Amino acid sequence: MKTPETAVVVIGTGVGGLAAAARLAHAGLSVTVLEAAPGPGGKMRTLPTVAGPVDAGPTVLTLRPVFEDLFADLGERLDDHLTLYPLPVIARHYWADGTRLDLFADRAASEAEIARVFGPRSATEFAAFSDRAARLFAAFDAPMMQAAKPGQSALMARVVAQPRLIADMAPWASLHRLVRHCFSEPKLAQLFARYATYVGGMPARSPALLSLIWQAEANGVWAVEGGMHTVARVLERLARDRGATFHYDTPATRIVTQGGRVAAVETRAGTYAADVVVFN
Numbered sequence: 001m002k003t004p005e006t007a008v009v010v011i012g013t014g015v016g017g018l019a020a021a022a023r024l025a026h027a028g029l030s031v032t033v034l035e036a037a038p039g040p041g042g043k044m045r046t047l048p049t050v051a052g053p054v055d056a057g058p059t060v061l062t063l064r065p066v067f068e069d070l071f072a073d074l075g076e077r078l079d080d081h082l083t084l085y086p087l088p089v090i091a092r093h094y095w096a097d098g099t100r101l102d103l104f105a106d107r108a109a110s111e112a113e114i115a116r117v118f119g120p121r122s123a124t125e126f127a128a129f130s131d132r133a134a135r136l137f138a139a140f141d142a143p144m145m146q147a148a149k150p151g152q153s154a155l156m157a158r159v160v161a162q163p164r165l166i167a168d169m170a171p172w173a174s175l176h177r178l179v180r181h182c183f184s185e186p187k188l189a190q191l192f193a194r195y196a197t198y199v200g201g202m203p204a205r206s207p208a209l210l211s212l213i214w215q216a217e218a219n220g221v222w223a224v225e226g227g228m229h230t231v232a233r234v235l236e237r238l239a240r241d242r243g244a245t246f247h248y249d250t251p252a253t254r255i256v257t258q259g260g261r262v263a264a265v266e267t268r269a270g271t272y273a274a275d276v277v278v279f280n
Helices: 015-026 064-073 107-118 120-145 152-161 164-169 175-182 186-199 208-218 229-241
Strands: 007-011 030-034 084-086 089-094 100-104 222-224 245-247 252-258 261-267 270-273 276-279
Touching: 007 015, 007 270, 015 030, 015 064, 015 229, 015 276, 089 208, 100 107, 107 120, 107 186, 120 152, 120 164, 120 175, 120 186, 120 208, 152 164, 175 186, 175 208, 186 208, 229 245, 252 276, 261 276
Parallel strands: 007 030, 007 276, 030 245
Antiparallel strands: 084 222, 089 100, 252 261, 261 270
8 A cells, every 4th residue: 555645646536436536545545536527426427307306327226235345445334325225126128019028126026027028938048047147247256346456367267166157158259149049039138138238338249248247237226315426426525534635627638657657647727746546
């Protein structure tokens, strides 16, 4: 860990930038956060409407344990700052021909709903797809998704210990190809291919491994009282309480290096000296 005199500049106030700023400030470092937008949150934003605020980015919170760990790292409890409501219906899907399908937090309920809408064969295919996603999620959560520095050795060790994962990963296939193989019903293939968009990808150009994202949702989704933007505001406040300073409407234009190390971050409003830069 650097000394308290270490100047850290965090570029961006998406949830990753906010989490980094709060953790580093909690560790006693001098943290400055630069954001091009007028407020925090990145895609986690809310727009005003005549019916009240509406989430314009993510609408529900998933992977709750990740957020619980973040608050614990700050010496806080998530429930003391956010009110979360578990949702029995994960998502409601509509198609142009009038077909409607709900997926539930309860897997048996999802299987029954798929059987009702698309037939028993589709329910069996969904069960197999869910089993695959659960195996992938369990295998790669710790060594890849939760690791600060994911490494090939840890991933290879997991695959060597569980050779079946090779077939589950389908490394030769795109997500689009995998779901078309897994589901005889085109609407279900379309539905589960959309998980590529969660990481900004296209199903036909994203690896089949992203099928594990379904398990992240199957583990539960929560609505946030006040909207998802409340999460950003709370993380910003916790970072400020620990000494972080925020500059909005301040887009970073260049990271300056000297002697192979970062030295500053340039903005239109001025230059911020930095020993460490956090930038996605």
